[in-house]
Amino acid sequence: MNSRTVLVIGADGVLGSTVAAAYARAGWHVLRGTRRYRGDPDSVSVDVSRPETIDPALARADLTVNTVADEDLRAEQWALEHGHRILNMATVPVNSARRLRIRAAQSASRGSVLLNAGLAPGVTNLVIADMLARHPESDTIDFVMCLPASGMAGRAAVHFVHENLTTIGQHGVYNKRSPRHDTRTVTLPNPIGTKKCFGFAERDRAWLLDTAGGRTIRTYAYLDRPYLHRLVIALNPLGLLPDIPEAPFHLGRHSTPPHPTTEPILHWIATSRQGTTLDIRTVECAGGYQHAAQAALIFGNSLLQTSPPGCFNPEELLTLNSLHPQLNTAAIRVTTRSPEPTPSTEPRPRTASPRPARTAAI
Structure with missing residues (x-):
């Protein structure tokens, strides 16, 4: 039985709910991150546009999967600073990704960010x-x-x-x-x-x-x-x-x-x-949707095994073979x-x- 915990940001959405289901089937404990807290034990209030909600939510998980578009990449910035591991599936614009990569390279990053962690891109x-x-x-x-x-x-x-x-x-x-x-x-x-x-x-x-x-x-x-x-x-x-x-x-x-x-x-x-x-x-x-979620599950397992600090694309950490x-x-x-x-x-x-x-x- 997998004892690891994953937080899925945007779990109320189509992609997020599919990702949450894929991780649950694989035996993960799934925290469903939503903008509206539902009161159940596995529901977590997290809104990437409100930075104060990011710390308490991500701190509860071994891995985070972000399915919500955010050009400022606030959750990813938190992960770099606090030694967390996070996958982003929201097709990040090139300029936003470059800014985060520059920030990761110029600072003493502790966490690992994997961008474009889906099917296409991914x-x-x-x-x-x-x-x-x-x-x-x-x-x-x-x-x-x-x-x-x-x-x-x-x-x-x-x-x-x-x-x-x-x-x-x-x-x-x-x-x-x-x-x-x-x-x-x-x-x-x-x-x-x-x-x-x-x-x-x-x-x-x-x-x-x-x-x-x-x-x-x-x-x-x-x-x-x-x-x-x-x-x-x-x-x-x-x-x-x-x-x-x-x-x-x-x-x-x-x-x-x-x-x-x-x-x-x-x-x-x-x-x-x-x-x-x-x-x-x-x-x-x-x-x-379901195969993008399967890809995210594969990338998540790999990131926990190989997670150097910094911001990466899949091809920089992993190979097709x-x-x-x-x-x-x-x-x-x-x-x-x-x-x-x-x-x-x-x-x-x-x-x-x-x-x-x-x-x-x-």
Whole structure:
């Protein structure tokens, strides 16, 4: 029986409740951190916007998992100062992460912070690091994320998708008349097939921080609902995406699904040099929330075993090979696929689709 205690900040949310359930099934004692104290023994009042609630909450746990977005990273700062260990799953903006890393490097940090400790980013960071280790000559990384409609059930997920759809990033094209995202036609494994993907979260550069080593990083996404995907692709060249309000994205959505979702997830990653593809990998599972929670459980166990002081990304502490057995057990499949020609960037003429890739599990 696991006697360790984990505090899950944001346990009332969709991701937080799923993470709490995953840790509970693994035998952890789970403290459910919420903004509203419910009075039961396992409920803890913690609000990252109120620093006075952080100390008494985090001090009760061996490990904290933070699922709440906070650009100031107050809970993570507390962990560094007080020798605590914390995972952050809230897709921290690059600038916020850099500020925390600088602070950790310049001060005598006692605690350990692991950022981007989920599926994507998270497991995908380990995959990209492994690809770069095998092909250090790579000069470009292409990362295509799956955005499942059912995976936008929570408010945080809806805000994340809306913010990155309506913000034109680094490799997007911007002008006053027509702000639009880059697009890229990618041949994804069956049954998805060839898909025109749109630029997404370009500013965060696949959440790789300094791991990319100056390489070009291009991040794209596709929606698993064809009609929604077609709508985004149609609005993008018109420059209308930045004007879409967030409110309609929340219509018909509940705070917490009654059961874990099992929608197919497929993230696609390729490395190339001077336009020649060197390596292609996919990360696949069934259910975005529950497998992000499984990834957080794997990262949490690893952080307790290996936790040097400081602020890190997963690929700086761990390797894909070291976690491969745990990922397999959690039904998170990382697959190596035959290299193909680098997909065309619009508006180049489209060519015939390459033959289907052969797959081989890592």
